[in-house]
Amino acid sequence: MNKYEILSIKPQEENASKVLIIYTGGTLGMVYDNQTGSLIPFRFEQITENIPELKRLNLELCILALPKPIDSSNVSPAIWTELVEIIEANYEKFQGFVVLHGTDTMAYSASALSFMIQNLKKPIVFTGAQLPIGIPRTDARENLITSIQIAGSTINRKAIVPEVCIYFNGRLLRGNRAKKRESSQFDAFDSENFPYLAEIGVNIDYNFLNIKILKPETETKFYTKTENNVGILKIFPGINASFVSNFFKQKDLKGVILETYGSGNALSDRWFLEELENAIKKGITILNVSQCTGGRVIMGKYQTSQKMKEIGVVSGTDMTLEAAITKLMWVLGNESTNPKELLEKEIAGELTNY
Incomplete structure (x- = not known):
């Protein structure tokens, strides 16, 4: 795990929960280069300058970026294994995790991690964006801020959503129940066969009856093997x-x-x-x-x-x-x-x- 640098993007708050943001690639982490007009990776050490609302969260935020950000069309089981190893290595240090991921294969990755990390005690929230973070109408800001809030939220020091999920455009979905349904609208994901875990408007309204029950007596298990044939x-x-x-x-x-x-x-x-x-x-x-x-x-x-x-x-x-x-x-x-x-x-x- 030494090959990954974890960058603190928001100073430590006293008694604040810690959230680790894992950047794999995707539209959310891109900005336009003013000289070339093309998309280039965003420098996350500057994220609070672009999203000052993050400074108001009572959370300690850190970010880990994969050495080579990938287009989600190139996601493979090897990437899922890499994410599992990163989360396992940092599991005790953080209250929750936010995975920034391209939308095309997000439902596959969220589903895979729900099987490869079992008996979760902490949230793993996948999110992304339909528009890059550096343009005025981007959905990246709200998706990121809300995902971080959900990942760091607790009741009586216990995670509210101890499972792998996807947050997008006001909806929190169970990761292995979600499907991408739109390529040109902000509500990119839906869940036909299972209710939303939460709906987000002025407030975050959790659907507690459908969120997996946290079982503190069970051991969280991490798996890295898959059969790809x-x-x-x-x-x-x-x-x-x-x-x-x-x-x-x-x-x-x-x-x-x-x-x-x-x-x-x-x-x-x-x-x-x-x-x-x-x-x-x-x-x-x-x-x-x-x-x-x-x-x-x-x-x-x-x-x-x-x-x-x-x-x-x-x-x-x-x-x-x-x-x-x-x-x-x-x-x-x-x-x-x-x-x-x-x-x-x-x-x-x-x-x-x-």
Whole structure:
């Protein structure tokens, strides 16, 4: 961890909680270069000059920037492991963490960390921006300020939101329930299958009934292993046997997310079911999630999904695609004997047990 420099961007306040801001890259941390007109990385040691409101927070703020900020389109499991190692190394020193991240893959990263860091006692709040911090109409200021407040907020010295979440444009979402839905509006994220953890207007109104209960007796666990030999097979009208067969012939393939119609339905052709069954017999885990943004997979509701259930396809219930793929990667990286049982089990609030 010595390769990371932690910069204090706000002097220590007496009895103040400490919040660590981790900058991975993304629009929030960019400003326009007046000479070239192009975007360049923001110098965070000057952040209180650009966002003076931070000086009024009763928090000690520190920042750690990855040595090479990345575009979120280039995020990989290696970056998730790096974030886990950073948070683990600083876990006892800070009350909460804010991860500044590009929006395109934020829901994937938030979902991944919800599985790779379990039994959290402290908030990990992902946020970003649709517009760079250095322009007048930017959403970066409010997103950053509110995320820091949430990360540092406690009741009776206990974190209010002890889980991985995403804050964007007045909404606090469970990280593994969120999806990016807009590329050109400020309300970039939503959560179809789970209520907001908080709604932010004049006040921060926490939805305490839906925030994970802090369990002080449980040990926080950090995982750094994932299985990356996984894939996503999206069902569509006209999908052919050759395509599916070649998909499952990929070398070292260990797991597949099957994106099906509606409540978990797919074509009932014999060749298709045989391809799935043969893949499962070879040890490939297949997890069924819906292409719909809302609702859930109900294996067996219709005849086609009943047959998939019988051959061993696992139900993803109401998980998002982002949660399903990252959970599959985590499960296969850490559980080799019975992945099906762990996939069907609620780990970090990612699915609803009916």
